[in-house]
Amino acid sequence: MNIMQCAIHSNEYSHITICSLAKEMWDKLKLIYEGTSKVKETQANLLVHEYETFKMNPIETISEMFARFTKITNSLKALEKNYTDLELVRKILRSLPPAWHTKGTVIEDSKNLSSLTMEELIGSLMMYEINLKRGEAEQPIIK
Numbered sequence: 001m002n003i004m005q006c007a008i009h010s011n012e013y014s015h016i017t018i019c020s021l022a023k024e025m026w027d028k029l030k031l032i033y034e035g036t037s038k039v040k041e042t043q044a045n046l047l048v049h050e051y052e053t054f055k056m057n058p059i060e061t062i063s064e065m066f067a068r069f070t071k072i073t074n075s076l077k078a079l080e081k082n083y084t085d086l087e088l089v090r091k092i093l094r095s096l097p098p099a100w101h102t103k104g105t106v107i108e109d110s111k112n113l114s115s116l117t118m119e120e121l122i123g124s125l126m127m128y129e130i131n132l133k134r135g136e137a138e139q140p141i142i143k
């Protein structure tokens with residue numbers, strides 16, 4: 001119990017000073033940080049909605065989009081809402097902007113999506129992004 005008290009920030013310490021058992025402390029801290037089951041359910045619903053409506057922003061890089069997507073999926077995992085790798089790969093492909101649809105179709109047609117990892121998908125999309133940027137840089141300026 002003493003270890004828990006020492007590890008807690010002073011702001012939270014006031015919540016647990018009256019606790020006499022470690023289990024009581026743990027339950028209070030869990031309630032403070034995780035909330036009630038209703039709070040968890042509401043958080044999960046909001047995150048599921050965020051996942052379902054996820055789209056890559058037009059000014060965003062693949063790396064930025066993937067970081068944002070990973071944050072959502074990690075938060076869902078913490079709330080015990082899990083998706084398979086196949087579901088995540090398909091979601092990323094569906095979230096690409098219209099300019100990327102050709103690349104998405106090529107990936108779907110040429111690769112076995114059920115064995116494609118997120119790292120392989122993101123790597124492939126990042127290579128395509130580099131080639132797109134290089135192509136834009138090489139276009140002649142028309143005056």
